[in-house]
Amino acid sequence: MRLPVLNVEDCLKIGERLKRLRMINSLTQEELASRADLTKGFISQLENDATSPSIATLKDIVDVFGVSMQEFFSDTDDDENVVFGKDARVQATDDDEKIKVELLVPGAQNREMDPVLVTLEPGEEMDEQQFHEGEEFGFVLLGKIQLRLDDRLHTIKKDECFYFTSDKKHSVKNIGKTAAKILWVVTPPTFYY
Amino acid sequence: MRLPVLNVEDCLKIGERLKRLRMINSLTQEELASRADLTKGFISQLENDATSPSIATLKDIVDVFGVSMQEFFSDTDDDENVVFGKDARVQATDDDEKIKVELLVPGAQNREMDPVLVTLEPGEEMDEQQFHEGEEFGFVLLGKIQLRLDDRLHTIKKDECFYFTSDKKHSVKNIGKTAAKILWVVTPPTFYY
DNA sequence: ACAATAAGTTTAGAAATACTAAACTTTGCG
DNA sequence: CGCAAAGTTTAGTATTTCTAAACTTATTGT
Numbered sequence: 251m252r253l254p255v256l257n258v259e260d261c262l263k264i265g266e267r268l269k270r271l272r273m274i275n276s277l278t279q280e281e282l283a284s285r286a287d288l289t290k291g292f293i294s295q296l297e298n299d300a301t302s303p304s305i306a307t308l309k310d311i312v313d314v315f316g317v318s319m320q321e322f323f324s325d326t327d328d329d330e331n332v333v334f335g336k337d338a339r340v341q342a343t344d345d346d347e348k349i350k351v352e353l354l355v356p357g358a359q360n361r362e363m364d365p366v367l368v369t370l371e372p373g374e375e376m377d378e379q380q381f382h383e384g385e386e387f388g389f390v391l392l393g394k395i396q397l398r399l400d401d402r403l404h405t406i407k408k409d410e411c412f413y414f415t416s417d418k419k420h421s422v423k424n425i426g427k428t429a430a431k432i433l434w435v436v437t438p439p440t441f442y443y
Numbered sequence: 444m445r446l447p448v449l450n451v452e453d454c455l456k457i458g459e460r461l462k463r464l465r466m467i468n469s470l471t472q473e474e475l476a477s478r479a480d481l482t483k484g485f486i487s488q489l490e491n492d493a494t495s496p497s498i499a500t501l502k503d504i505v506d507v508f509g510v511s512m513q514e515f516f517s518d519t520d521d522d523e524n525v526v527f528g529k530d531a532r533v534q535a536t537d538d539d540e541k542i543k544v545e546l547l548v549p550g551a552q553n554r555e556m557d558p559v560l561v562t563l564e565p566g567e568e569m570d571e572q573q574f575h576e577g578e579e580f581g582f583v584l585l586g587k588i589q590l591r592l593d594d595r596l597h598t599i600k601k602d603e604c605f606y607f608t609s610d611k612k613h614s615v616k617n618i619g620k621t622a623a624k625i626l627w628v629v630t631p632p633t634f635y636y
Numbered sequence: 637a638c639a640a641t642a643a644g645t646t647t648a649g650a651a652a653t654a655c656t657a658a659a660c661t662t663t664g665c666g
Numbered sequence: 667c668g669c670a671a672a673g674t675t676t677a678g679t680a681t682t683t684c685t686a687a688a689c690t691t692a693t694t695g696t
Contacts, residue, residue, distance in 0.1 A: 304498075323516060638696090641695100657676100657679105
């Protein structure tokens with residue numbers, strides 16, 4: 251039996267495909283191993299291209315994911331993602347910016363909502379510069395914030411939320427002593443950061 | 444490493460797929476072996492499911508055929524029918540109707556064009572009642588017809604053709620003394636008979 | 637901050653097999 | 667029929683697939 255040649259692994263990317271599928275399905279290596287009747291050590295080796303599975307074993311694994319061999323080797327992303335873990339987040343702001351905005355569902359085409367995670371350090375404020383149509387919903391996961399809608403101020407604490415139409419000028423400021431995190435959902439999707 | 448389980452071989456049919464591809468490419472086992480840097484004995488074993496290749500080796504083999512791993516594991520019969528004889532025609536009109544319309548390429552899903560054969564007895568007319576988007580092309584195989592587009596009339600004889608956008612009201616009439624036959628192609632496919 | 641646990645990685649090696657070389661069998665052709 | 671081409675089978679070596687378990691890193695709760 252042949253050693254996997256580096257260029258084959260490169261172009262087939264078996265490890266990468268396996269890891270991606272595992273993340274999409276929110277499984278640990280141990281859970282996947284258990285379902286495919288393998289060991290977690292082997293799953294780790296596969297994901298890191300330290301070894302290659304037999305075709306039969308690969309089939310067992312992709313069966314756990316409910317994916318065909320054809321789909322597994324497909325280079326187009328046909329399967330709409332339903333579950334998005336932390337690693338799927340796309341940061342929409344630079345690391346040097348104090349405000350951190352992360353897209354929770356990247357690739358928002360064909361969707362009605364755009365959920366993002368906003369992180370504000372103490373004292374920082376996020377301004378909305380543009381009006382747009384639609385509605386916004388926010389849930390404060392951490393900290394205490396002040397929401398300004400036109401000329402009115404609202405204090406919102408952890409586990410409280412807000413909902414307003416996007417035709418008002420609005421901004422959010424962290425008025426607490428620790429970082430604030432807001433789960434924010436916009437409909438229809440609009441890119442404004 | 445796991446033995447190939449029988450049901451895996453059954454559903455993946457690796458040997459069968461390999462043999463079919465080899466036949467399509469008119470290669471002997473020895474030629475294929477030579478091109479993939481393997482032995483003919485091994486090819487024979489693979490085709491008879493006596494053993495299973497590693498993924499890397501499978502990739503080498505399908506590369507010889509110019510096929511991707513995705514295509515290799517595809518369950519759809521990729522070789523689309525290209526030739527449609529008379530026996531493949533599907534009549535879209537009843538026998539008691541004077542106008543005869545036959546689909547030339549049945550199962551038109553996933554196609555950009557819908558070709559039909561229209562037969563008109565002398566003096567008969569085929570009306571288009573509905574507007575729709577798209578384009579239409581026609582070739583007069585037999586006879587002489589009159590094409591009306593909105594308020595304009597066109598006489599088209601055997602071996603002449605027409606092409607227009609479908610946003611016009613249109614109809615066709617046989618103005619000859621013998622039956623007329625028109626090969627008519629509509630894009631995108633629309634069912635209007 | 638720290639401890640405990642979850643999650644992932646690495647190591648050593650047993651068992652299995654991927655693949656070979658060559659002998660054997662079948663098929664096709666003149 | 668004889669011969670060569672094509673395919674199959676056999677025996678075995680080198681390699682790898684996959685394991686169990688130790689180790690490391692990451693995460694969570696107090």
